[in-house]
Amino acid sequence: MTKKKRRNSFIIEVGAGISGIAILIFLLRSMLIFGETTLMHDGFYWTYPISQFFEESVLNGEFPFWNPYTHGGEPFYPLLAQVRLYEPISLVLIYVMKFVTSDLVMMYVWNHFIKMILMAIGVYIVYRPWTKHLFIRLSLIPILLFSSFMLAPFHQEGIINQFMWVPYITYFLLRIVYYRDYRWYSWLLLSGFIGLNWQSYFFTGTWIFFLFFALGVVFFHRDCLKDLVKSKGLIPKFTVSTIIVLVMMAPNIVLMLEKERFIFPARMMKLVDSRNGAPHAAYLQYEGKPENLVEGINMSYNAITKTGSFATMWDFIQIIAPDGNKHIPWSGRKSWGNSSEAFMYLGLLPWAIAILGMVVGKHALKKVWLFVLIGFGLLMLGPPGGIHMLLYYAYPPMRFVRHTSPLVLFFTFSLIFFFVLGLNHIFLTWRGYVFSEDAKGCVPNRSLARKRNYPSDVGGSHDRSVIEEYSGDNLVITHKAPFWENRDYRNAIAFLLFCFCVPITVYWYTEPAFLSTLYLIVLTLVVVVLAGIFYKCQKTKWQYLSLIVSHISLVLFLTENRMEFICHVLLAFIIPVGIFFFIKTRQYFSKSTKAYSIVILLCIFVFSLTGDLIYTFCKSETLYHSQKHPGLVFEVNTTPSDLIFPEKRLLTPPTIYGNTSQGMRYTSLLVRQHSVFSPMIDEATIIDKFEDALVNKRWNSIYLFREYFELINSEISPSTLESIFAVGKPVFQFKKGVVLVDKENSYDFLNKMGPIKSLQLLENYVLVDSQMYNQNLDKSSVTIRDVEDIEEESGVVSEGGKEDFSYTIEQYGNNSISLKTTTNKTGILYWADGYDKWWRAYVNGSETPVYRANGNFKAIPLPKEENEIRFVYNPLLFKIALSIYYVAFISFVIGGVAMYFLSERSQILQSQNVIAIC
Numbered sequence: 051m052t053k054k055k056r057r058n059s060f061i062i063e064v065g066a067g068i069s070g071i072a073i074l075i076f077l078l079r080s081m082l083i084f085g086e087t088t089l090m091h092d093g094f095y096w097t098y099p100i101s102q103f104f105e106e107s108v109l110n111g112e113f114p115f116w117n118p119y120t121h122g123g124e125p126f127y128p129l130l131a132q133v134r135l136y137e138p139i140s141l142v143l144i145y146v147m148k149f150v151t152s153d154l155v156m157m158y159v160w161n162h163f164i165k166m167i168l169m170a171i172g173v174y175i176v177y178r179p180w181t182k183h184l185f186i187r188l189s190l191i192p193i194l195l196f197s198s199f200m201l202a203p204f205h206q207e208g209i210i211n212q213f214m215w216v217p218y219i220t221y222f223l224l225r226i227v228y229y230r231d232y233r234w235y236s237w238l239l240l241s242g243f244i245g246l247n248w249q250s251y252f253f254t255g256t257w258i259f260f261l262f263f264a265l266g267v268v269f270f271h272r273d274c275l276k277d278l279v280k281s282k283g284l285i286p287k288f289t290v291s292t293i294i295v296l297v298m299m300a301p302n303i304v305l306m307l308e309k310e311r312f313i314f315p316a317r318m319m320k321l322v323d324s325r326n327g328a329p330h331a332a333y334l335q336y337e338g339k340p341e342n343l344v345e346g347i348n349m350s351y352n353a354i355t356k357t358g359s360f361a362t363m364w365d366f367i368q369i370i371a372p373d374g375n376k377h378i379p380w381s382g383r384k385s386w387g388n389s390s391e392a393f394m395y396l397g398l399l400p401w402a403i404a405i406l407g408m409v410v411g412k413h414a415l416k417k418v419w420l421f422v423l424i425g426f427g428l429l430m431l432g433p434p435g436g437i438h439m440l441l442y443y444a445y446p447p448m449r450f451v452r453h454t455s456p457l458v459l460f461f462t463f464s465l466i467f468f469f470v471l472g473l474n475h476i477f478l479t480w481r482g483y484v485f486s487e488d489a490k491g492c493v494p495n496r497s498l499a500r501k502r503n504y505p506s507d508v509g510g511s512h513d514r515s516v517i518e519e520y521s522g523d524n525l526v527i528t529h530k531a532p533f534w535e536n537r538d539y540r541n542a543i544a545f546l547l548f549c550f551c552v553p554i555t556v557y558w559y560t561e562p563a564f565l566s567t568l569y570l571i572v573l574t575l576v577v578v579v580l581a582g583i584f585y586k587c588q589k590t591k592w593q594y595l596s597l598i599v600s601h602i603s604l605v606l607f608l609t610e611n612r613m614e615f616i617c618h619v620l621l622a623f624i625i626p627v628g629i630f631f632f633i634k635t636r637q638y639f640s641k642s643t644k645a646y647s648i649v650i651l652l653c654i655f656v657f658s659l660t661g662d663l664i665y666t667f668c669k670s671e672t673l674y675h676s677q678k679h680p681g682l683v684f685e686v687n688t689t690p691s692d693l694i695f696p697e698k699r700l701l702t703p704p705t706i707y708g709n710t711s712q713g714m715r716y717t718s719l720l721v722r723q724h725s726v727f728s729p730m731i732d733e734a735t736i737i738d739k740f741e742d743a744l745v746n747k748r749w750n751s752i753y754l755f756r757e758y759f760e761l762i763n764s765e766i767s768p769s770t771l772e773s774i775f776a777v778g779k780p781v782f783q784f785k786k787g788v789v790l791v792d793k794e795n796s797y798d799f800l801n802k803m804g805p806i807k808s809l810q811l812l813e814n815y816v817l818v819d820s821q822m823y824n825q826n827l828d829k830s831s832v833t834i835r836d837v838e839d840i841e842e843e844s845g846v847v848s849e850g851g852k853e854d855f856s857y858t859i860e861q862y863g864n865n866s867i868s869l870k871t872t873t874n875k876t877g878i879l880y881w882a883d884g885y886d887k888w889w890r891a892y893v894n895g896s897e898t899p900v901y902r903a904n905g906n907f908k909a910i911p912l913p914k915e916e917n918e919i920r921f922v923y924n925p926l927l928f929k930i931a932l933s934i935y936y937v938a939f940i941s942f943v944i945g946g947v948a949m950y951f952l953s954e955r956s957q958i959l960q961s962q963n964v965i966a967i968c
Contacts, residue, residue, distance in 0.1 A: 059184050066188050067174075070195045071167060077667060081674050082163060085156040090677040091391075092207040093162065096752070097133050098680070099716035101161075102154045102688065104135050107864055108144050109690045114864040116886075116923040119718040122699070122726055122775055122906060123884030124755040126864070127928050128312065131250045131305055132752055134211050136932060138939055139165065154688045155679055165214055166203055170194040172217025173463060176224070180413065180467075182474045185652060189400075189473065189659060190466070196663035198372070198395040199462050204673040205377065206391050206456055212255035213459040219243045219256060220263075227267060227274050228415060232281040235949035241291035242942030245298025245935075251347070251450035253302070259460055261445060262425040266418030297938040300931035308927075309347055313759040315751055348449045351442050359453040360432025361392040363556065369394045370401055371605045371615055378670045384610045392430060392458035393670075396465060397662045398623040399655070402598060403472035404465050409594045410485060411471025423464035430454050430461060484634075485591040548596040553604035622662040626654050680706060686720045695862040699724040699776050699882065701743055715751060724883075726762075726775045740768035740777065755884055757906040764797035764905070767805040773812050774904045776882035782869070784855035784912070785878040788901070790820040796905055816880050816903040857919075865923045872916050879912040879919065880904075888925040894918050 080086045088094060103126075107114040117126035130136040143161040151157055174190055181187045194200065203210035222240035225231040247256045267274055278284065349357070364387030368374045372395040376385040396404070408420065428435035432454050441448040476484065602619060609615055633639075633647045681688035684706050703718040703725045718725040727743045728751045744762065762771065776783065789811070791799050796817050800808045854874045861868040871879065885902040891910045892898065894917055903909035908921070 059187075062184065063187055063191075066191050067171075070191045073664075074195050074200070077664070078163070078674055081159050082156070085151070085153050085159075086679055086682070087675050088155050088159055088677050088679055089162060089204055089207075090673060091205050093204070094677045094680075094714065096715050097207045098155070098158055099714060099719040100129050100133055101135065101158045103716075103719040104130065105144050105154050105157055106690045108141065109148055110692070112863055112865065115925050115928070116865050117719065118864060118883060119696075119703075119722060119724055120716060120728070121751070121754060121758050121884070122724070122882065124758065125886060125925065127925060128305055128753055131301060133207065134214075134249050134252065136301070136935075137246055137249065138936065139168070152689050153681070154690065155681060162203075162210070165210060166200060169203075169210065169214050169217060169459075170200065172215075172221065173199075173466065176217050176221050177466065177470050180470055180474070183477050186470065186473045186477065189656075190470070192660045192663050193396055193400055193466065193469070196660070196667045197397060197400075197462075198393045199459065199466075201395075201667065201670055201673050202391075202393045202458055202462075205393065208252070208453065208456040209459055211250075211252045212456050213463070215243050215246050216256055216259060216460070217463070219247075220259075223263070227278060228271075230274075230277055230281075232278075232283070232287070233949070233953045234287060235946045235953060237287040237291045238294070238942050238946040238949065241294040242298070242939065242946060245295045245938065245942070248295070248299040248302045250302070250305075254447045254450045255457060255460060257447040258426075258429070258441070258445075258451075258457070259422070261441075262422045263418065265425075266415075266421035269421065270417040271415065294938060294942055298935050300934045300938075301928060304928045304931045306347075311756055313754040313756050314347060315754055315759075349452065351439065354442070354452055355433050357452065358432060359390060359455050360434075360438075361390045361430035361455045361458070362388050363431070364389040365392045365394060365430075365455075365458075366427065367556065367601075367604060367608065369396075370398055370601060370619075371609055371611075372666055372670065373611055373614070374605075374609055378672060380669045383614060386608060386610055390455045392455040392461075394458060394462055394465075395666055396462060396469070397659055397666075398619060399626065399659050399662065400466075400469045402623060402627070403476070404468040405472070405597050406475060406484075406594060407468035407470070407472030409597070410590055411468060411475050413471055416471065419464050419467045423461065423468075426457055426461045426464065430457055480634075485594070545592050545596050545599075549600045549603060552596075552600040553607055556604055557608070618662075622658050626651075626658040629654055680714070680720065693722065693862050693864070695859045695867070696722065696724050697780055698778055699726060699781055701725070701738065701740060701772075701777055702727045703729055705729045724781060726777060740772045744768060744771075755886075755906070757902075758884065761797075761905045764801075766797055766800050767808070769805050770800055770808045770812070773809055774882070774907070779882075781882040782857050782871075783880045783882070784873055785816050785880050785909070786814045786875075788818040788878055788903075788909070789815045791817050793819040793821065793902075793905070812904070816878055816901075816907075816909045817905070818901045818903055818909065860918075866921060868918070868920045870916065870918055871912060873912060873914055876914045877912050878903075878909050881908045881910075881921070883908055886923070886925075888923055890922045890924060892920045892922070 075082055081088060088098065103117070104114060115125065115127045117124050117129070127136075134140065140161065143164055144157065147157045147160055150160070173194055174187075177190060178187055181190070219240065222236050222243065225236045226240065244256065247253045364374070368387060368389055372378060372393065373380045373383045374386040375389045375393055376387070377389065377391055378393060379385060413419075425437065428437040429441065432438050438448075438454065605615060606612055630651055633644075633651050636644075636647075639647060679688075680686045684704075686706070700718075700723050703721050703723055706714040706717050706720070706729070714720075715728060717729045726740075761774070766774075772778075796819070799817070800811075803811065855872070857869050857871045859867065859869050880903055882904075884906055885900070885908050889900045889908060890897060891900045891908075893910065893913065898910050900921075901909045910919075912919075
């Protein structure tokens with residue numbers, strides 16, 4: 051292709067891409083333009099409050115490390131990693147979007163949308179070099195923009211977080227392994243994109259992909275590895291790349307080192323006796339104690355099988371019938387099957403072409419990608435797929451994976467590869483037979499083969515019932531074989547058996563008995579062997595038809611929407627394919643008519659493909675148009691505003707419901723109100739009593755501070771806990787002194803005192819861990835009581851009337867607060883906000899120790915008269931790790947781009963020197 055043609059092709063591709071994105075924005079106009087709706091499910095219930103809090107803080111010039119509103123105050127930076135908010139692309143998008151909109155909901159949705167577009171562009175970049183025609187490249191655009199590839203991340207936030215950078219990692223991995231481009235820039239950019247994935251447990255998808263891809267190369271393409279090992283400078287390049295990845299892992303390393311400080315309730319199970327038919331595990335309730343719980347980042351395999359969400363066989367059946375997915379209810383249609391959130395639909399034509407690519411497509415990496423496709427397909431099935439258990443015990447990254455259904459984009463990513471192969475094959479065989487063994491498809495027709503004495507295995511008869519001999523132009527039949535040796539009979543019988551056995555056995559897969567056991571993998575092996583026998587007995591054409599017809603037959607057998615499905619198949623698949631074969635087989639068409647007919651066929655293909663995808667996209671609008679804008683519906687402020695210090699703490703934040711009974715998590719971040727508990731997930735009534743809140747499920751949070759979790763599960767009386775958390779009271783309080791007690795015994799101490807005496811005690815004292823006691827706490831100015839002294843007293847614990855104490859907030863932020871206090875006596879300033887070792891306090895400019903008070907909160911010595919107090923939260927270790935991460939990111943981007951241009955310049959100079967010498 052000339053330089054001019056390449057430029058024109060690129061312009062057409064860019065124009066088509068922009069047009070497709072414009073249509074996509076128009077379809078999402080209620081979300082992106084008008085801001086009437088937002089993301090649903092995980093995006094709305096889990097991620098949005100966290101994102102709004104982060105966006106607002108950044109726009110106000112503060113990087114939030116502390117969350118003062120949730121669970122009595124807790125570190126915020128683990129959540130940043132969980133939802134990939136501190137990575138550079140998120141920060142850049144926030145700063146760019148502030149010039150577009152001031153509505154934080156629209157900013158959040160646009161950020162999500164732009165990340166999805168970047169993800170789609172990455173897939174396009176990977177497959178573009180393998181397309182044989184401009185039309186094939188253009189056909190990728192609607193598939194990436196209007197299929198489930200774009201729709202699935204709307205439903206579940208983890209899908210895009212797992213996959214976002216994988217296409218770019220794949221591109222540079224292919225450049226090194228397959229294209230044999232061993233230059234420095236390829237190594238640097240590969241390591242940089244790998245480093246971007248090292249946040250929370252979302253790094254796992256990348257490393258699972260690496261595993262399947264590497265095994266595929268080892269099994270089927272070892273020559274690539276041999277060339278890689280022999281490449282010049284492999285050791286220094288690999289070493290530098292590894293260092294970059296390790297450096298960019300720094301924030302996640304810090305989080306892993308600090309993981310013992312947190313409880314992960316979404317991964318916490320209470321073991322239950324199952325002898326009476328009860329489940330092996332159940333979600334945490336109040337009566338559960340920490341020592342009786344299975345908890346942590348890594349769960350046991352038994353717990354994962356009870357709590358993880360996996361794809362089901364229904365998802366793979368519904369890959370051509372998305373209206374059956376119960377998570378995407380279409381109006382006027384009944385859903386069918388026990389499908390998961392792994393929504394897969396690339397269109398009927400792309401599906402049929404992808405099957406063609408599997409059967410007859412040719413590419414050096416075909417077996418590798420088929421291995422990846424099957425690997426992720428079985429892994430998504432979870433325990434019944436067999437691979438899930440094997441990888442859990444043999445591959446450490448799998449220990450961080452609880453749900454395998456969010457790996458759906460890896461499956462569709464691999465499936466698109468076979469679509470490219472199938473469409474390539476159609477274009478390469480345009481002048482011949484589609485199912486030809488010849489790569490170019492230029493096989494003469496049968497009559498011509500007989501006239502020109504071609505041997506029977508090339509162009510003659512393939513019917514073994516007759517043995518043909520050629521003598522000049524004469525054909526002589528010399529023998530007739532039995533009918534069972536007739537290949538046409540064998541093809542027909544194998545086709546019927548395949549189309550009968552496969553739907554029946556796949557239907558068995560959907561039975562609960564198979565879904566809950568490992569029998570599925572055993573049955574799969576049996577079916578694969580039987581299908582292989584039938585498959586090998588068929589010619590290529592019949593192999594392809596067997597796969598197509600068996601899948602369509604299975605859907606017709608299972609669906610309740612048969613007429614709608616038949617119409618869909620007719621319009622989106624049968625008619626365009628029928629016209630294709632009609633045009634392709636008409637030998638009597640003139641050259642000009644043939645050209646016009648090809649143009650008409652391409653137009654029909656485009657119309658069928660885009661019409662099918664856009665129709666499905668619009669019918670699946672519940673994924674993007676069902677969740678109303680929280681600011682419009684619930685009167686929540688969704689624009690950046692100055693922080694106002696809430697004087698008192700609420701028991702629970704207002705429960706915000708969407709179209710389902712699920713409450714929005716982390717609502718306290720939206721209403722900016724200090725709260726003790728997360729919103730109740732399954733309670734429609736307002737909780738106004740501490741004891742009522744304690745008995746409800748509290749697993750609807752990503753993590754809990756360990757001290758907070760232990761406090762609310764300490765069996766201390768609700769009235770005492772209410773006093774400790776300062777519910778309905780000022781969160782800053784003056785106390786006369788401290789009571790020294792070991793942390794392990796503090797809750798037992800309060801329990802022994804009883805509700806009345808403990809409340810009287812807490813009116814004047816705070817409990818401080820005796821192991822944290824610092825001599826800087828002056829005994830002459832602050833009353834210090836030992837446990838023995840308190841226990842010896844009876845009746846009311848009091849030291850006179852209330853002291854004069856007042857305070858005013860001078861400055862309030864998420865990570866710091868400044869206030870002025872006035873008191874007529876020295877004592878203790880108790881702040882009912884979570885304690886963390888990274889908190890620092892300054893009284894009149896001098897640092898003073900911060901003590902853990904009442905199990906989970908903060909207290910400092912307070913001199914009498916007027917004082918200027920400042921609290922600062924400074925998680926130094928994580929800040930250093932985050933700085934290293936950003937420096938490494940900037941370095942790999944600048945270094946990789948610079949080395950790319952230097953390498954290109956060097957190659958140009960070398961080519962010019964060669965020309966000059968010649």
